[in-house]
Amino acid sequence: MAHNYVLVDEEVVRPFVDHLHAAARQFFPDGARASPDLSRIVNLRHFHRIKRMLDNTRGQIVLGGQTDEDDLFIEPTAVLVDAMDDIMVQEEAFGPVFAIYPVHSLDEALNIARRVDPTPLALFACGSTAENERILNEITSGGATLNDSFFHGSVNTVPFGGVGGSGMGAYRGKASFDVWTHTRSVAETPRWMEPLIRVRYMPYKWSELRRLRLLNGGGTPDFDRNGRVVRGFRYWVAFVLRLGAPGVKGALLRWLFLLAAGYVAALRRSL
Template sequence: MEAVKETVDQSLREMRDTFASGRTRSVKWRKAQLGAIIEMVKDNEEKMSDVLFQDLGKHSTEAFRDELGFVMRSATTALNCLDKWVVPRNSNLPLLFYPATGKVISEPYGTVLVLSSWNFPISLSLDPMIGAIAAGNTVLLKASELSPNASALLAKLIPSYLDTKAIKVIEGGPDIATILLQHQWDKIFFTGSPKIGKIIMAAAAEHLTPVTLELGGKCPTIIDHHSVSKDMKAYYVLVEQSFASTLIDMFKPVIRSFFGENPKESGCLAKIVTKKHFQRLSRLLNDPRVKASIVYGGSMDEEKLYVEPTILLDPPLDSEIVNEEIFGPILPIITLRDIQESIGFIKSKPKPLAIYAFTKDENLKTRILSETSSGSVTFNDLMIQYMCDALPFGGVGQSGMGRYHGKYSFECFSHEKAIMEGSLAMDPEARYPPWNNFKLNFIRLAFREAYFKLVLLMLGLTKGVRK
């Protein structure tokens, strides 16, 4: 472990020295690294697909859709938009500050730590790194030990394509993360569970380090029976009791169309990531009260880390499977007397990363937006907001803090610095003691924009004053 500590110390020193040299602030350097990420994924698409299958059982099509293609698009967007993102933004200052001018510039935080998750081990490693590089930071990535093949591949490829003095990868488990968190970082980006998120935040607080936490959680899908899709993938479903059996009958043939009569052999259903995770799901499903709610599926194979697509109808609301993130092909359906009751149900739970709602009812849409809080809301589709880099992605409350994707990733890893420039040609005495009523009235007038503009017009000081 001492050798690991020395490696971390040395890596940090080198990254900090590199940042201090100013090299990573160069737009040319940033573009070179972003281009190298695109080339790395293109050159190694097959290898990346292979490790995703080894770790998670992901089909190559799913791997490209959710990870490899997503990363290439993210890096391409940053590469194409970087010149525009780095331009200082002029600020329209109130007349109170005339004749000063103002602008905002984006500067990198410095040396940042990215702690990624196992469920999307390529994209959740490289996508935050893209934002950090685009913003001009040096980066250390700690990939998840629960996807060891993907972690090992990233540790091998990244030094072959990217600037090794500025961008580094370290492998290992919680013990390595503990060592990393003992150091001072300029920014920490973490994807994982709320439990570990609290540990990350506590460690960051020791150094007043800003954090972005992507924590997930239980994401509800509201199904108004007037608006039903045949191929829904959800974390849990809220539906009117009168429509539940119809919905289940609709789900069954769709599951068979996706995975065939024997999903275990389909090659299209991802496996459970580890034996520990499998045993957790087995324990949750074998709770007698939960087991009684199974209306479809339920078979398991520990040797192959396989859980059959499973539907639960009204499992106990106090059960773990209803209240904890599942990470398996298990769908709880919770029935309500009226679909409008879904609002109160969601409000009774921790704020989710996303709410999905299939409805044509504009009143229900308005209520969801105005009466609930979540990282995002998607109507009449599922999960596509994650892949849309024109929208921010992030949680709220227990589902996380901060946002990223596209320009929001650049902003996530940038400090927005305010710049104000005054003028020595105009320095009203009313700003300084000794105080008197004349100065007080002048200051009152200055705070009333329209009257202050009239005074400037009367004094002939209108050049440069905004209209």
């Protein structure tokens, strides 16, 4: 889940780079090479792979850039690029290097993200609530974190996985069991049910179609095309009968009702 590239509004690129330098000084007060916390590249093959990206980019290194083959050391490095076909954008680093790509608008950023990889493993959006919501709606990803990085991948009980080109399925916790489990539907029709489902055969009859709809739950969906619950007469009747809606709000309403009923009963006893 290493960041591959960062799309930044061109108006704040310079302050963004300045903050990267400030963070680097805070993380590595004695320099990245002397840090006891910074890992080295796992082997020489991957060192050469990442080094090749830095050697072949047309961008400008604005943070870090130091390497040492003998120590398999690559300093955390940011490269300012001006084209989406740059090797720093097109190839996945899986290492401490990433590209910064200035954009003019959110529309341009979304267009670039879709063209580079329409289904990334991870998506990190840092903006207003409306901007983040639009990014989530328009970019499909395995997971996403808003106004932070990596966080959705750090909770071990939350399913983790890709979608499309980044992988299929999810694992960790119960999801690890579900991804390897096939849910098989088995139906057995008893003889006595045959008259009830005669509607399957021609000639079709309207009365039997209505009966089939009732058996299958009948009626129209309780939500509109945007997924919003339609709160009609049937909804409010069910709401009253269930003492509230399902979920946390309904549970709270039922608890309040029980507490009020208990209070009234206690008050009557005291009188």
